[in-house]
Amino acid sequence: MKGKGRLLIVFLGLIAISGLLIPSGAWAVKEIKIGVIFPLTGGAAAAGRELRAGTELAAEIANKVYPDLPMAMAQNAGIKSLGGAKIKLIFKDHEGNPTLGADLAKKLILDDKVDGIMGCYFSSVTKTVSSVCEQYGVPMINTSSTSPALTKRGFKWFWRTTPHDKWFTKDLFEFLNGLTDGKVRGVKAVAKKEITNIASACEKTEWGSHVSQLIAQLAKEYGFRVRKSILYAAKSTDLSSEVRSLKAARPDVMLFASYTSDAILMVKTLKAQRAHPKIIWGQDAGFEKPEFRKTLGDNIVGILTRTVFLPKVVEIKKLAGLVNAMYKEKTGNDLGGASARAFTGLQTWVYLLEKAGSTKPADIQRAANTIYIPGKELVVPWKGIKFSTSGDEIGQNTLGSGLIGQYQKQKDGTVGLEIVYPFDVSSADMIYPFPGY
Amino acid sequence: MDILISSIAAGVLIGMVLALVALGLTIIFGVMDIVNFAHGEFLMIGMYTGLLTAKAVGIDPLLALPVAAAVGFLLGVICYYGFVKFLLRGPMVAQLLGTFGLMLFLRNLALLIFGSEDRALHHGLLVGKSFDLGMGVIIPATKLAAAGLSVIAFLAVWLLMNRTKLGKALTATSLNSQAARYMGIATERMNALAWGIGGGSVTVAGALIVNFWSVNPFVGLLFTMIAFAIVALGGFGSVPGALFASIVVGLIMEIPGIWDFLTYTLSWDWMINVPMTSFKYTFVYLAYFIIMVIRPSGLFGWKH
Numbered sequence: 049m050k051g052k053g054r055l056l057i058v059f060l061g062l063i064a065i066s067g068l069l070i071p072s073g074a075w076a077v078k079e080i081k082i083g084v085i086f087p088l089t090g091g092a093a094a095a096g097r098e099l100r101a102g103t104e105l106a107a108e109i110a111n112k113v114y115p116d117l118p119m120a121m122a123q124n125a126g127i128k129s130l131g132g133a134k135i136k137l138i139f140k141d142h143e144g145n146p147t148l149g150a151d152l153a154k155k156l157i158l159d160d161k162v163d164g165i166m167g168c169y170f171s172s173v174t175k176t177v178s179s180v181c182e183q184y185g186v187p188m189i190n191t192s193s194t195s196p197a198l199t200k201r202g203f204k205w206f207w208r209t210t211p212h213d214k215w216f217t218k219d220l221f222e223f224l225n226g227l228t229d230g231k232v233r234g235v236k237a238v239a240k241k242e243i244t245n246i247a248s249a250c251e252k253t254e255w256g257s258h259v260s261q262l263i264a265q266l267a268k269e270y271g272f273r274v275r276k277s278i279l280y281a282a283k284s285t286d287l288s289s290e291v292r293s294l295k296a297a298r299p300d301v302m303l304f305a306s307y308t309s310d311a312i313l314m315v316k317t318l319k320a321q322r323a324h325p326k327i328i329w330g331q332d333a334g335f336e337k338p339e340f341r342k343t344l345g346d347n348i349v350g351i352l353t354r355t356v357f358l359p360k361v362v363e364i365k366k367l368a369g370l371v372n373a374m375y376k377e378k379t380g381n382d383l384g385g386a387s388a389r390a391f392t393g394l395q396t397w398v399y400l401l402e403k404a405g406s407t408k409p410a411d412i413q414r415a416a417n418t419i420y421i422p423g424k425e426l427v428v429p430w431k432g433i434k435f436s437t438s439g440d441e442i443g444q445n446t447l448g449s450g451l452i453g454q455y456q457k458q459k460d461g462t463v464g465l466e467i468v469y470p471f472d473v474s475s476a477d478m479i480y481p482f483p484g485y
Numbered sequence: 486m487d488i489l490i491s492s493i494a495a496g497v498l499i500g501m502v503l504a505l506v507a508l509g510l511t512i513i514f515g516v517m518d519i520v521n522f523a524h525g526e527f528l529m530i531g532m533y534t535g536l537l538t539a540k541a542v543g544i545d546p547l548l549a550l551p552v553a554a555a556v557g558f559l560l561g562v563i564c565y566y567g568f569v570k571f572l573l574r575g576p577m578v579a580q581l582l583g584t585f586g587l588m589l590f591l592r593n594l595a596l597l598i599f600g601s602e603d604r605a606l607h608h609g610l611l612v613g614k615s616f617d618l619g620m621g622v623i624i625p626a627t628k629l630a631a632a633g634l635s636v637i638a639f640l641a642v643w644l645l646m647n648r649t650k651l652g653k654a655l656t657a658t659s660l661n662s663q664a665a666r667y668m669g670i671a672t673e674r675m676n677a678l679a680w681g682i683g684g685g686s687v688t689v690a691g692a693l694i695v696n697f698w699s700v701n702p703f704v705g706l707l708f709t710m711i712a713f714a715i716v717a718l719g720g721f722g723s724v725p726g727a728l729f730a731s732i733v734v735g736l737i738m739e740i741p742g743i744w745d746f747l748t749y750t751l752s753w754d755w756m757i758n759v760p761m762t763s764f765k766y767t768f769v770y771l772a773y774f775i776i777m778v779i780r781p782s783g784l785f786g787w788k789h
Contacts, residue, residue: 278762285603285698288495289741290762296488296745309603313699316605319613320625320697343607
């Protein structure tokens with residue numbers, strides 16, 4: 049028995065030594081590991097599922113050949129310049145916790161030896177994870193965190209594909225200007241004095257208070273007048289004095305940055321107080337959530353919200369329609385803002401690797417700083433992807449843009465979003481002014 | 486002018502509802518000298534009762550009031566016999582910490598059962614409706630109904646306390662429980678009744694408030710603080726004091742509206758950007774602080 053045991057130890061020892069002598073790459077099919085950190089459990093789990101599905105679909109397309117899809121990454125199996133190396137995704141769940149996110153990033157870099165990182169949806173988590181990547185010199189692509197501060201840090205290993213809140217707020221003012229110039233579909237030019245007075249109410253965490261500041265700053269630049277700006281707690285159970293205060297300013301335009309429950313409460317209170325501004329606009333988040341639509345039904349007809357992707361995009365962009373069909377087959381849902389941006393994020397990774405022709409961080413960095421992906425390759429309605437390499441927004445995609453949607457009654461009786469901005473892709477006549485309550 | 490009238494009307498209406506919230510607190514204190522820190526949690530339970538009854542049975546939330554009253558009464562009585570009765574044997578500190586513990590227990594129980602997300606009523610006979618009084622003055626129907634029903638409930642409790650033998654027994658117990666016991670009054674039962682009435686009135690207030698506020702397990706603390714401010718202002722143990730102070734507190738909560746009125750009437754632009762709505766409860770707590778310093782027994786208080 050003792051002899052057999054010794055024999056076993058010698059045998060195992062030989063296996064271990066042989067493992068050290070022969071490089072693992074000789075056995076494994078060459079693959080590129082991308083660490084993907086998203087909120088897969090907790091309050092944002094639903095968004096996490098969308099983000100994951102969008103990322104997985106992009107990897108699937110990159111790893112196989114889909115000749116019917118008019119995008120470069122669908123024409124090759126794997127990364128052509130790397131000998132057809134396949135993309136391997138390693139998902140991690142940050143639970144909305146910035147500290148956990150940073151720990152996971154370290155694990156991905158040190159233990160899993162990933163070639164790059166993608167994530168993280170929450171701006172706060174993206175902040176800590178990108179710091180870890182910067183420390184270790186590992187490239188990171190951010191797909192859906194919109195805090196402008198993230199690309200103001202001068203990081204060398206961080207690139208963001210999505211436009212941020214400053215762009216979205218700028219879109220709003222471009223839209224208001226367009227309204228006065230008669231560019232909005234179905235609306236005759238509106239005199240500027242009719243929509244000059246603005247009142248805003250934003251939730252008071254980092255996101256909302258920043259949006260409030262941006263509104264004040266851009267209103268000044270575009271020649272509008274902020275008559276009132278209110279910050280409130282997103283956990284408020286009553287917003288009647290806030291709404292009365294907004295109404296007292298007699299605004300033409302009411303702007304909001306709200307999460308889900310407060311967005312619903314705000315609109316309910318606006319209705320109870322019979323608010324009748326000419327325009328109501330929400331900065332995505334709560335104003336775009338399915339609960340908002342389900343709970344308030346017809347009461348939201350005429351309300352505007354910013355977004356990055358709407359199901360209507362598939363009607364005007366063939367590629368988006370094809371990818372949406374694949375996504376729907378996989379998940380049962382249409383592409384949304386989160387999934388479309390996650391798809392685009394991984395797609396950017398594929399194009400970067402293709403351009404770099406290497407997995408060395410320095411080569412990827414060089415590729416990222418010079419890459420240009422044209423808009424026709426993307427599912428999102430952007431002009432393309434090109435990262436800023438100088439100025440105060442290093443790593444920011446300069447060709448992204450947002451959409452503004454308006455809730456309108458659909459033919460089937462439901463309430464859905466129609467595109468009203470950008471003007472050249474609008475999907476319906478805008479309802480102006482807001483019908484009021 | 487519409488801003489001012491709207492704000493004053495809103496202040497008076499919410500004040501009437503708050504009167505019912507504060508009533509339970511002042512009765513329990515009046516009869517037993519116990520400050521119930523769990524008072525806001527009773528209200529939270531009333532809100533959930535109104536909301537869930539309306540949703541489960543499919544009736545208008547206002548019709549769920551009797552259910553909320555019954556739940557509150559039972560909760561009050563059970564709390565008394567199962568918990569508070571034992572606290573009375575201990576020192577004052579034990580009573581304070583005891584009801585504080587009850588508050589934590591009820592809040593976390595609600596968290597366990599209902600989760601932390603906000604819930605709100607979206608459908609109902611009056612939900613989302615309002616009356617336009619002209620000149621831009623809008624009165625939400627739910628608040629008007631809640632204020633009216635609160636006043637009715639408040640009067641009912643006041644009549645019970647002042648016009649019935651039971652009320653006299655309660656008052657006797659609150660004045661001198663030992664003497665009341667010598668007179669043959671079952672003081673223990675009176676204590677339980679005080680908790681029952683206190684619980685019932687605050688849960689009814691909760692079921693009214695849920696018509697226009699959303700509810701989560703943490704909502705109680707805000708109301709406990711407001712009820713304390715009202716009872717301190719009106720005087721601990723004073724029922725008419727609670728009514729008067731509630732309306733004062735309701736109006737204090739509308740200081741931001743009065744500020745807006747002055748801003749736009751005087752056209753002083755510097756006033757526009759003062760974040761008054763962020764401080765609406767601060768003014769209430771400030772009033773609470775001032776009254777405690779200047780007149781600790783409150784405006785109508787008789788208990789010392």
